[in-house]
Amino acid sequence: MSNKVVVGIVVAVIVVLAGFFLVYNKPSYSPSPQPQSSTPRPQKSTSPVTVQPSATNEATKEQNVITLTAGGFSPSTLTVKAGTKVSWINKSGSQATVNSIPHPVHTNYQPLNLGSFTDGSTISLTFDKAGTYGYHNHLNPGQTGTIIVQ
Amino acid sequence: MLIGTSKIQMAIFLILIAISAAFFEKRFFPLAMTGLAVLTTISTDMVLIRLRRVEPFLPSAAIVSGLIIGLLSAPTLPWYHIVIVSVMAMAGKNFLRFENKHIFNPAASGLFITGLLFMHSVSWWGVSFQTLQINPVSLLFFLILLSPGYVSMIHLRRYKILISFFMVYILFIGVLQLIQHSFNFKNLLMGTLFDPTTLFFSLVMLPEPMTTPNHHLPQLLFGAAVAMVAIFFRFSLIEALLVGNLLFFRFR
Numbered sequence: 484m485s486n487k488v489v490v491g492i493v494v495a496v497i498v499v500l501a502g503f504f505l506v507y508n509k510p511s512y513s514p515s516p517q518p519q520s521s522t523p524r525p526q527k528s529t530s531p532v533t534v535q536p537s538a539t540n541e542a543t544k545e546q547n548v549i550t551l552t553a554g555g556f557s558p559s560t561l562t563v564k565a566g567t568k569v570s571w572i573n574k575s576g577s578q579a580t581v582n583s584i585p586h587p588v589h590t591n592y593q594p595l596n597l598g599s600f601t602d603g604s605t606i607s608l609t610f611d612k613a614g615t616y617g618y619h620n621h622l623n624p625g626q627t628g629t630i631i632v633q
Numbered sequence: 634m635l636i637g638t639s640k641i642q643m644a645i646f647l648i649l650i651a652i653s654a655a656f657f658e659k660r661f662f663p664l665a666m667t668g669l670a671v672l673t674t675i676s677t678d679m680v681l682i683r684l685r686r687v688e689p690f691l692p693s694a695a696i697v698s699g700l701i702i703g704l705l706s707a708p709t710l711p712w713y714h715i716v717i718v719s720v721m722a723m724a725g726k727n728f729l730r731f732e733n734k735h736i737f738n739p740a741a742s743g744l745f746i747t748g749l750l751f752m753h754s755v756s757w758w759g760v761s762f763q764t765l766q767i768n769p770v771s772l773l774f775f776l777i778l779l780s781p782g783y784v785s786m787i788h789l790r791r792y793k794i795l796i797s798f799f800m801v802y803i804l805f806i807g808v809l810q811l812i813q814h815s816f817n818f819k820n821l822l823m824g825t826l827f828d829p830t831t832l833f834f835s836l837v838m839l840p841e842p843m844t845t846p847n848h849h850l851p852q853l854l855f856g857a858a859v860a861m862v863a864i865f866f867r868f869s870l871i872e873a874l875l876v877g878n879l880l881f882f883r884f885r
Contacts, residue, residue: 585869586757587830588806593813622764624830625707625756 549628551575551620556628563610565632570607573600579626581606584617586624592616639788640693643837646780647700650833653777654704654759663758666715667703673719674699681727694739694843698722701740701837704759718747735843736882741871755871760833765823778829782836791840793849797856798835799826805864834870844878844885851884 549571550557556571563569573579579602583595595618597606610616610632620626655664678695702718722743729736744755763778765771786792803825810816825831839845839859846852855877863873 585754585867585872586761587824587828588863588867588870589824590809590864590867593809619754622761623758624754624761625709625758627754 548572551579551626555626556620559627560629560631562631562633565611565613566609567632568607568609569630570605571597571600572605573602576602578602578622580621581608581618582621584619584627586619587621589621638693639784639842640697642788643781643784644693644696644700646777646784647697647704647837649777649780651700651704651759653774654762657762657774658758663703663708666706666708666710666712667700667759669712670703670706670715670719671696671699673716674702674723677720677723678726681723685727694726695723698726698740698743702743704833705740705744705755705757707753707756707758710753714747714751714753717750718743721746731882734882734885737875737878738838738841738844741838741874741878745871745875755869757830757833761830763829763832765827775829778832779836781833785836785840789840789842791842791845791852793852794840794845794856795835797853798839798860799856801857801860802831802864805861809864831870834874838870838874844882846881846884848884851881855881855884 547561547563547567547569549561549569551571551573553575561569571581578599580599581595581597582589583592585591589596594608595616597608599622600606610630613632616630616632618628618630651664651667655661674695675692678692679689682689682692699719699722702715702722706715706718720743722739725737725742725746726735726739729742748754760778763771763774765775786795803821806825807816807821810821839856846855858880859870859873859877862868862876863870866873866876868876
């Protein structure tokens with residue numbers, strides 16, 4: 484076996500072992516940072532959402548909820564007004580993420596890098612500025628969606 | 634022997650990745666679409682070679698391009714989208730040339746053009762699930778994902794491109810996280826160096842030998858340039874690669 488192959492195998496083993504070391508102490512993996520900029524402020528909840536009925540905007544709250552199932556985000560395109568909070572509920576049966584396009588750099592809109600959320604949990608983000616915001620599930624990049632803020 | 638050639642070895646590793654992805658997805662329809670992509674790239678390449686009056690040769694590059702297209706295109710796309718991507722890739726390979734040398738990565742150009750035409754993004758379905766986790770199956774999938782590195786890094790010696798790409802990529806993603814007050818070293822590495830999509834891109838597409846510089850300094854600059862274009866211009870990795878191909882095609 485040539486020296487190059489041996490070096491390559493050693494490097495690969497070191498990389499994998501380093502990866503194990505990094506993964507070992509943390510049960511969950513968030514592929515993108517949780518931005519903490521003041522505007523807009525992302526809101527993340529790891530517990531299932533309990534919708535509190537409101538006399539005036541119950542229907543509106545339900546309209547601003549996106550459900551992730553095994554088939555993808557539904558609705559795939561959501562139009563809201565500036566200042567609206569949008570929530571994503573994970574009902575896919577596995578861990579998922581909400582990250583800004585494009586995959587995998589996620590650079591288009593940093594606050595939309597909400598990271599991972601487990602099955603049954605909810606994450607949210609308030610959109611303050613008008614625009615079109617594409618997002619996807621980093622763990623299954625074919626699952627995409629768009630928020631249109633007017 | 635054919636199996637000793639870099640392209641055939643790369644094709645074998647890509648087939649392994651496709652099979653592992655099909656097992657993970659628990660459905661084999663994506664393999665059929667991948668097969669369709671490969672058949673289309675092979676047949677298109679052979680037709681275009683004949684049209685260009687070039688002596689026929691084994692279309693090993695077309696096989697690799699077809700496999701990449703199959704792994705990156707959403708299996709839910711209509712079959713003719715896969716065909717068009719593959720045809721576009723081979724058209725670019727055969728006609729977008731300078732001094733008889735390729736300019737653009739064929740698979741990347743086909744995916745980009747078809748994405749513009751049909752307004753769909755690259756799915757990366759076959760190379761996004763191999764997140765490194767502590768269990769034998771995940772480790773196996775991850776190692777299969779790394780296997781093309783034997784061809785690109787060791788056989789073809791394109792490691793300088795990968796090193797410069799990751800150094801710049803990790804550095805500037807980290808800077809962005811610091812600016813956003815969200816820096817986390819582990820998340821940074823998991824989202825870059827150990828991200829399966831980024832690994833596949835850097836091991837398979839980025840160092841493609843027919844569209845990347847051959848000398849040391851241009852290789853380093855090429856890798857760095859692709860990373861910077863992706864981050865600062867908010868391009869996808871595919872788009873950044875095409876920009877890098879355009880900037881550096883004279884350095885071969």
